[in-house]
Amino acid sequence: MERTRRLATETWEHAFVKRQALGKAATVQSPSHAAPPEDALAAKPSQRILVVEDERIVALDIVARLKRLGYAVSGVAASGEAALDACRDNPPSLVLMDIFLAGDMDGIEAARRIRELLDIPVVYITSHDDQLTLRRAAKSAPYGYVIKPVDERWLQSAIEVALYKHATEIDLKRSEDRFRRLFERMLNAFVLFEAIRDDAGEVADLRILEVNPAFERVTGFSRGEVEGRRLREVIPGVEPFWIETLGQVAVTRASSRFENYLADLNQYFLVEAYSPGSGQVAAIIEDVTDLRRGEQLLRHRTFHDPLTDLPNRALCLDRLHRAIERARRRLNYVYAVIFLDLDRFKLINDSLGHVAGDRVLCQVAATLKRHVRRLDTVARVGGDEFAILLEEIAAPGDALRVARNIRDSLKEAMRIEGKKLYLSAGMGIVLGPADYERPEELLQNATIAMNHARRGGSGRIKVFDWSMREVAEHDMDVETGLRRSLEERQFLLYYQPIYSLADRTLTGFEALVRRRRPDGGIDLPGEFIHIAEETGLIVPLGNLVMAEACTALGQWSKDMAASTKFSLAVNLSGKQFSQPDLVKQTVKSLRETGADPARLRLEITESVLMDNPESALAKLRGLREMGITIGIDDFGTGYSSLSYLQRFPIDCLKVDRGFVSDMDDHGNRIIVRSVVNLAHSLGLEVVAEGIETPRQEALLKEFGCDYGQGFLYARPLPHATASEFLRSPAA
Numbered sequence: 001m002e003r004t005r006r007l008a009t010e011t012w013e014h015a016f017v018k019r020q021a022l023g024k025a026a027t028v029q030s031p032s033h034a035a036p037p038e039d040a041l042a043a044k045p046s047q048r049i050l051v052v053e054d055e056r057i058v059a060l061d062i063v064a065r066l067k068r069l070g071y072a073v074s075g076v077a078a079s080g081e082a083a084l085d086a087c088r089d090n091p092p093s094l095v096l097m098d099i100f101l102a103g104d105m106d107g108i109e110a111a112r113r114i115r116e117l118l119d120i121p122v123v124y125i126t127s128h129d130d131q132l133t134l135r136r137a138a139k140s141a142p143y144g145y146v147i148k149p150v151d152e153r154w155l156q157s158a159i160e161v162a163l164y165k166h167a168t169e170i171d172l173k174r175s176e177d178r179f180r181r182l183f184e185r186m187l188n189a190f191v192l193f194e195a196i197r198d199d200a201g202e203v204a205d206l207r208i209l210e211v212n213p214a215f216e217r218v219t220g221f222s223r224g225e226v227e228g229r230r231l232r233e234v235i236p237g238v239e240p241f242w243i244e245t246l247g248q249v250a251v252t253r254a255s256s257r258f259e260n261y262l263a264d265l266n267q268y269f270l271v272e273a274y275s276p277g278s279g280q281v282a283a284i285i286e287d288v289t290d291l292r293r294g295e296q297l298l299r300h301r302t303f304h305d306p307l308t309d310l311p312n313r314a315l316c317l318d319r320l321h322r323a324i325e326r327a328r329r330r331l332n333y334v335y336a337v338i339f340l341d342l343d344r345f346k347l348i349n350d351s352l353g354h355v356a357g358d359r360v361l362c363q364v365a366a367t368l369k370r371h372v373r374r375l376d377t378v379a380r381v382g383g384d385e386f387a388i389l390l391e392e393i394a395a396p397g398d399a400l401r402v403a404r405n406i407r408d409s410l411k412e413a414m415r416i417e418g419k420k421l422y423l424s425a426g427m428g429i430v431l432g433p434a435d436y437e438r439p440e441e442l443l444q445n446a447t448i449a450m451n452h453a454r455r456g457g458s459g460r461i462k463v464f465d466w467s468m469r470e471v472a473e474h475d476m477d478v479e480t481g482l483r484r485s486l487e488e489r490q491f492l493l494y495y496q497p498i499y500s501l502a503d504r505t506l507t508g509f510e511a512l513v514r515r516r517r518p519d520g521g522i523d524l525p526g527e528f529i530h531i532a533e534e535t536g537l538i539v540p541l542g543n544l545v546m547a548e549a550c551t552a553l554g555q556w557s558k559d560m561a562a563s564t565k566f567s568l569a570v571n572l573s574g575k576q577f578s579q580p581d582l583v584k585q586t587v588k589s590l591r592e593t594g595a596d597p598a599r600l601r602l603e604i605t606e607s608v609l610m611d612n613p614e615s616a617l618a619k620l621r622g623l624r625e626m627g628i629t630i631g632i633d634d635f636g637t638g639y640s641s642l643s644y645l646q647r648f649p650i651d652c653l654k655v656d657r658g659f660v661s662d663m664d665d666h667g668n669r670i671i672v673r674s675v676v677n678l679a680h681s682l683g684l685e686v687v688a689e690g691i692e693t694p695r696q697e698a699l700l701k702e703f704g705c706d707y708g709q710g711f712l713y714a715r716p717l718p719h720a721t722a723s724e725f726l727r728s729p730a731a
Contacts, residue, residue, distance in 0.1 A: 047163060048074040050092035052083040052110065053125065054102045062096060062125070062150055069156050080105030080113075087118050094163055096146065099126040099137060112140040121166035123158050125150065189215035189285040192276070195250035196230065203247025206231040206281070218287045219265060237264040249273045250281040259288065268292040305380040307358055308365035316379035316387050320439030323389060327433030335432040336399035338388040339446035340368075340406070343424045343458040345384040356416050363416075364423070367409050371402055387443060396431045396463075403427050403461050411459070426454035427461045448472045478531045482515075486540055490516045493548050494716035497725065498569070498687065498709045501701050506726070508567040508601075510689075510709060511549040512716045513541070533573060542576035547589050552719060553600060554593035556726060569601045571633060574608045578615075583622040590626070597627040603654065605633050609644055617648060624649045631687070635675060645682055653679045655705070657690025663699050676703045 049071050053059035059076050066073050074092040077083040080101050087095065095114060099107040111122040124137055127148035143162035146155050193206040208226045216222055226234050231243065241260060249256050253275040261268050270286040303315035311319070323335045342364065349357040361384065368378045368386060377389040390399055410423040428449025436442050449464035451472070456462070485491055495509035515523040532538040553568045560566055576582065590597055602623060609616045609632075620630055631652035655675050659668045672688070679686045688700050691710030700708055717725055 047093040047159075048072045049159070050074050050077065050083065050086055050095045052077045052080070052095060052097045052101070052107065054078045054098060054100075058098075058148065062155075065150060065152050065155060069152060069159075071159070079103040080107060080110030083110050084113055084117075087114050087120055091118060091120060093120075094143075094159060094166070095120055095122045096125050096159075097122045097142075099124050108137050108140050111137075111142060115141060121162045123162050187214060189218040189287070191215060191283045191285065193231070193246060193250070193281045193283065195247050195279050195281065203243065203251060205243060206246055206250075208234065209280070215285070218267075218285065235262065235264045238262065246271075246273055246281045246283060249275050250279055253278070308362055308380050310365050310369075310386075311377055311379040313379065313381040316377065316381055316389070317439040317443065319377045319379075319389050320442050323391060323432065324436050324439060324442070326391075333433060334393050334395070336390045336393055336396065337430045337432070337442055337446045338390070338399060338403055338406075339381075339428045339430075339443065339450045340386045340388070340425045341382075341427075341450055341454065342384040343426060343454070348421065352417060352419065359416050360414065360421065360423070363414055364410070368406060371405050371409065381443070387446065399429050399431060400461070400463070403429060407459055407461065424459035426450050426458070428453055428464060429461065430464045445469060475531050475534075478528050479535050479537070482528055482532055482535070482537050482541075485515055486537065486544070489544075491541065491544055491548075492516060492718070493545065493552065494718055495552070495568075495722040496709050496716040497714045497722075498567075498707050499713055501688075501697065501705055501708050504713075507565055507707060508569065508599075509722060510569040510603075511545065511552070511571075513545050514716075529573075533575065536575065538573045538575050539579060542573055543585060546570060546586065547593075550589040550593040550595040550600070552722075554595035556723070557594075557596050557599060559727070567599050567601045567629065569603050569631065571603050572608070574605070574611065577604055577608050577619070578612070582619055583626075586623065586628070587626065598629075601629040601631050601652065603631040603633040606635065606644075609648060613644070613647075620649050645678075645684070650684060652685045652687060654687045654689055657710075660688050660690045660696055660700070660710075661692065663696055669699065672700070672705075673703045676700075676705050680704065 049066055051059055051062050051066070051073060053062060053076065056078075059078075063073050063076060074090055075086050077086050078101070080103060083095065083097065084105075086092075095111070097107045097111050097114075101107050101110070105113075107124065111124070114120050114122055121143040122140070123144040123146060124142050125146045125148060126137075143165055144158040146158050190212040191208060192210040194209050195203045196205040196207055198204040207230055208228065211221075211223055211226055215226075221234065231238055239260065239262075242262075245256055245258055248254075255272070255274040257270075257272050259268065259270045267287060267289045268291075270288045272284045273281050276282050303312055303318075304310065305312045320337065327333050327335065342360075345357065345360070348360055361380070364386070365378065365380065368388060372378055372388060372390065375391050377387075377391075379387045379389075381387045388402070390402060393399060407425070407427065410425055413420045413422060415421070428446045428451070430442055430446045430449065432442070445464045445468075448468045448471075449462045452468050453460035453462035462468075492514055494512045494514050496512060497506055498508045498510060499505065500507050513525055513529075515528055517523055529538070532541050549568055549570045556566070556568075572582075579585070586602075589595075590600070623630065629651040630649060631654055632650055633654050634656040635653045653675060655672055659672050659675075662668045663672060676686050685706045686704075687707040687709065688696075688705050689709050691697055691700065691708045691712045693712065696710075697708065697712060714725070
């Protein structure tokens with residue numbers, strides 16, 4: 001604003017000098033004979049003029065001229081003091097001020113006070129042109145000069161220009177005030193910089209010219225600390241990016257928008273920069289720290305496991321994808337993936353509770369992280385499943401070394417809620433680089449290798465090879481076929497005869513399940529039972545076998561005398577035996593078919609009894625109360641704990657075919673003889689399976705074995721053949 005006033009004053013001084021150069025004839029023209037032209041500026045009656053003139057005749061002349069021009073005269077003052085009082089009491093729109101006034105306050109001083117106190121425009125009336133007076137008058141920032149004697153055209157022009165100039169200044173001041181208030185109240189920080197160039201003309205730093213209060217609030221710096229100082233002095237650690245980007249705006253005057261992190265302030269800023277003038281750059285700075293940290297937290301929660309704070313499956317797949325891409329670009333890039341699944345983790349949750357289980361998972365996560373480097377990734381990809389990506393390894397052997405170290409660490413006692421826990425895990429390893437397209441395939445192969453490791457026992461490690469993938473795909477096909485066969489009831493039972501070794505009389509059958517293939521062929525249990533066990537399909541399959549076996553038993557029992565010694569053996573899987581409604585389902589099958597419970601023998605393995613002894617005891621007692629007999633299948637291959645033989649209600653032991661078929665070995669003969677003697681000493685019967693030669697039969701008879709079955713007597717028979725076999729005289 002001051003600059004505007006200065007320019008206006010200089011303009012009026014130039015006009016005054018030009019007026020003097022026109023000559024005395026022009027300036028002494030009689031005002032009474034000068035009439036305003038027809039195209040004179042239209043007078044504004046609302047404008048009120050105060051005339052300050054100590055010569056009354058001159059004052060009356062000016063008043064008359066003002067009235068002819070259409071202005072209202074608010075009064076006439078003869079001194080500076082009177083003029084100041086008149087302006088206070090009845091402020092005019094403009095003051096015509098004589099420079100030389102009688103009294104202590106001349107016109108220049110009076111004009112200065114009127115401008116400073118009341119902001120009323122002043123136009124000087126003077127007949128003097130000495131330079132000292134004019135320079136003194138210019139310092140009071142007048143709005144114009146009128147030379148005595150007064151010319152009406154000049155008077156009107158001076159008044160109109162002065163009023164217009166004052167109105168413009170008022171608007172400008174209001175605008176400045178408005179923008180100043182906006183500047184002071186801006187929520188975002190504002191900084192005005194000046195570019196500082198080096199000897200080569202490049203922008204080397206920025207000087208801070210002005211900041212607003214929001215800058216103080218956002219950065220913590222006060223105005224006094226920063227204004228006039230260089231940016232590198234205020235923020236020593238500022239990145240060169242800031243200087244380069246803002247300096248480019250100051251030089252090219254092209255606006256820019258960017259976001260960057262200031263390490264010195266530990267804040268994220270969004271900056272919009274423009275150049276208000278050559279060599280200057282104004283920056284509107286928004287603090288987006290909370291937003292970015294919120295996004296980081298959300299991103300972290302999206303891609304990390306909330307329990308262990310490890311990367312989750314999604315982030316793991318992303319890291320695997322990057323590893324695949326790096327392997328394509330770099331010939332010497334070697335990586336490996338380890339997939340780990342804790343053994344028997346469900347038992348921890350069931351026995352100690354899920355809170356303890358969560359603590360175990362957290363400790364396992366910490367253990368895994370101790371065995372890898374910062375560039376590696378440890379992720380939790382399932383309940384008790386973890387994946388490890390080892391990057392930049394020197395050789396495939398490094399992955400095996402890490403896996404073995406993890407296995408050894410897990411074997412160490414872990415204390416949870418005052419209890420010592422010993423963990424183990426199955427681990428599968430995939431070695432890269434390989435021709436992988438998708439990270440899911442990489443993780444899938446590691447899982448396949450882990451499943452092969454777990455089949456070999458707890459704490460095993462397997463390295464993936466493509467034959468495992470073929471087995472897995474085969475197993476998937478088998479599972480799909482199993483589900484379809486269950487829906488279409490394509491399972492059927494075959495029955496293998498069981499004979500008394502003493503007189504070779506038929507004493508029963510063992511029910512063995514088969515599956516009918518779409519091509520009409522028959523699949524043996526070894527083709528699908530292990531898949532049914534792993535997928536849980538063994539439960540509906542077992543129920544189907546039980547129902548079919550009871551139906552056959554009910555039919556055969558009708559043709560037998562009550563005194564006939566005959567039984568049908570049905571195998572129960574571990575998962576089928578663990579079902580809480582086992583007894584109920586068995587009773588239902590017996591009642592619906594009319595089968596005699598006393599002729600039904602259920603065979604289970606030793607491991608089924610030992611997994612949950614109390615539950616097993618309750619179920620076995622319930623079955624025995626119905627008259628069902630209980631046999632232990634594959635005796636000698638499991639726990640072989642003698643205590644359970646007395647504790648559980650057991651009627652029969654079945655010697656595993658592995659011992660029977662290899663009785664030429666002295667050790668196996670001793671085992672078979674011992675099993676027979678042990679069973680008889682406990683009042684139990686003994687059945688030998690897998691008898692294929694007369695010598696095996698002779699040895700078993702010599703040992704005192706009660707019953708036998710095998711290819712020596714007959715292969716498993718379909719239902720119709722078994723029924724005919726049962727009715728034959730030989731039976």
